[in-house]
Amino acid sequence: MAGIYFHIPFCKTRCLYCDFFSSTALSLREAYVEAMCRELEERSDYLKGHSIATVYFGGGTPSQLPAKSFEKLFGTLAAVFPALSPCEITLEANPDDITPEYLDSLENLPFNRISLGVQSLNDSELQFLNRRHDAQSAIRSVRLCREKGWENISVDLMYGLPNQTMESWLSTLRQVMDAEVQHLSAYHLIYEEGTPLFNLLQQGNIHCLDEELSVTMFETLIDELTGAGFEQYEISNFARPGCQSRHNSGYWNGTHYLGIGASAHSYNGISRQWNKTIHGPAYRTPGVEREILDEKALFNDFIITRLRTMKGIDLEEMETLFGSEKKACCMQQADKHLSNQLLKVANNHLRLTRKGLFVSDGIMSGLLL
Numbered sequence: 001m002a003g004i005y006f007h008i009p010f011c012k013t014r015c016l017y018c019d020f021f022s023s024t025a026l027s028l029r030e031a032y033v034e035a036m037c038r039e040l041e042e043r044s045d046y047l048k049g050h051s052i053a054t055v056y057f058g059g060g061t062p063s064q065l066p067a068k069s070f071e072k073l074f075g076t077l078a079a080v081f082p083a084l085s086p087c088e089i090t091l092e093a094n095p096d097d098i099t100p101e102y103l104d105s106l107e108n109l110p111f112n113r114i115s116l117g118v119q120s121l122n123d124s125e126l127q128f129l130n131r132r133h134d135a136q137s138a139i140r141s142v143r144l145c146r147e148k149g150w151e152n153i154s155v156d157l158m159y160g161l162p163n164q165t166m167e168s169w170l171s172t173l174r175q176v177m178d179a180e181v182q183h184l185s186a187y188h189l190i191y192e193e194g195t196p197l198f199n200l201l202q203q204g205n206i207h208c209l210d211e212e213l214s215v216t217m218f219e220t221l222i223d224e225l226t227g228a229g230f231e232q233y234e235i236s237n238f239a240r241p242g243c244q245s246r247h248n249s250g251y252w253n254g255t256h257y258l259g260i261g262a263s264a265h266s267y268n269g270i271s272r273q274w275n276k277t278i279h280g281p282a283y284r285t286p287g288v289e290r291e292i293l294d295e296k297a298l299f300n301d302f303i304i305t306r307l308r309t310m311k312g313i314d315l316e317e318m319e320t321l322f323g324s325e326k327k328a329c330c331m332q333q334a335d336k337h338l339s340n341q342l343l344k345v346a347n348n349h350l351r352l353t354r355k356g357l358f359v360s361d362g363i364m365s366g367l368l369l
Contacts, residue, residue: 001250004055004081010059010060011024014130014196016195016197019194021060022060029065030069037072040260050256052081054087056092056247067106074110089111090115090245091115092114092116093115093141098141098144103144103145114150114153115156115183118157119156120158120168120172151182153181160208160214164217183243222354233310252306252308271290300369303330311351312346312349314348315348316348343356
């Protein structure tokens with residue numbers, strides 16, 4: 001089983017924090033879609049031998065594409081990979097793009113999951129992030145999706161914003177839960193170099209939120225969502241029973257995937273590769289950069305991805321894939337974290353404890369070769 005990711009870079013405006021490849025040149029959308037179709041055909045053998053289990057349209061803002069563009073992409077996808085069902089097919093969307101007319105236009109397309117970039121339900125925080133929607137329209141978009149028959153609705157949130165308060169964060173979480181979504185992803189704000197947000201920080205116009213408050217926000221996130229019946233199945237992801245993101249879970253479980261579009265990444269168990277040429281009207285299959293994965297790289301990937309999940313590292317699988325010597329080395333490195341109750345072993349899986357979640361990056365780096 002494998003996944004396909006389509007990168008749709010178009011945005012009406014750029015958010016303050018975003019470092020993904022994006023473009024406000026909406027006039028290039030049609031040419032870009034044509035380019036992705038050609039790329040899909042030319043790279044059809046990358047996932048040879050695998051049936052497609054998930055398709056994900058991310059961005060950028062995929063909801064900036066009209067239905068006819070998705071029809072073309074799905075037509076090419078079905079021709080290249082005929083076995084698409086049953087399949088999880090996700091559309092990322094901005095709340096302000098969600099109108100009855102737009103959802104009606106998608107009705108005959110095979111989407112069965114939608115992920116809304118809400119980020120916050122505090123208007124001042126949304127304005128700071130340069131988001132185009134307000135809190136009221138975000139909640140309205142969730143309700144409209146449900147009214148139009150979408151049964152698997154996810155929202156993205158951000159915390160750790162400058163001047164964010166615990167009160168505003170708690171309010172956002174409770175409003176999202178009241179909206180009865182099935183899935184939630186929550187990420188701490190990152191100051192990526194080269195973004196307007198990073199420049200504001202460097203200039204002293206904004207300041208990072210206090211670390212202790214950020215930790216408390218993460219604790220509150222876990223408590224509120226698990227208390228409402230969500231399962232934390234990965235460090236930043238929560239789902240109601242049966243509603244985990246199959247596509248994103250594939251990244252953490254070593255599933256192969258093909259990335260289509262500008263800056264998209266691919267992985268097939270042998271190599272990682274990423275598109276390096278920006279698509280345009282004269283586009284052909286972009287040049288790629290490729291990293292052939294040796295055993296060390298594969299082992300390190302295994303540690304980083306598996307330990308992000310609440311299932312953790314299957315120690316039997318580790319020994320099968322990498323041998324008893326590497327397993328013993330990993331457990332030796334893990335010993336101090338086991339003693340400090342940052343890691344635990346349960347059902348032959350090495351997992352982060354609740355305490356370990358807050359320092360997971362340091363734990364993972366200590367287990368790498």
